Amino acid sequence: MDNLTEMLKGVLEGCVLEIISRKETYGYEIVKTLNALGFEDVVEGTVYTILIRLEKNKLVDIEKKPSEIGPPRKFYSLNEEGWRELSMFWEKWGYVSSRLTQLKEDSRV
Template sequence: MISSQMLKGMLEGCVLKIIAEHETYGYEISQKLITYGFGDISEGTIYPMLLRMSNKGFIQAEYRESSTGPRRKYFSLTNQGEEELKEFERQWKELSQAVTNLFDGTSSE
């Protein structure tokens, strides 16, 4: 299981990636994270994060009827969210490569 401290800095970018794949809602996001190996991320973590990302202008929400219960709030990326996701991916690749270099004993110089 990935520690919550490690997840803190990465989770927002990962949620942006999930939303970029298709419009989705909070519970589905948490289930996707589980299938990718993130462990059980509580809805108490997901929903406040979605609100923060909405307030930052990264995502937008739309309520839709559900065939299995109450209306659901579906999220999609804004243009600003797409840019944020690209920046997250760039930074992640740089960090990932640096950690790989460190553990492989490979210098980037």
């Protein structure tokens, strides 16, 4: 799927929160997870800026750990505020999603 950029605004951060919520993980792995999920064009630069934002907004805890196959990794996990934010994200998504679905369905009547 081409050029989803604009449509990903506002949802990509939520996806990253969701991925982190599953298990402690790090930037590079998050990129691969997103790619595997179908967001194939999401690149490192994008994810790292999101991670920095999450850190600045105090939604994550961070722990640096060495890796055996490369440079050290920064592991992210959600803190309490992060869980709240994730919950709010899904709530918003549900709202917007249902309105869009409704709009689309109406068009077929």
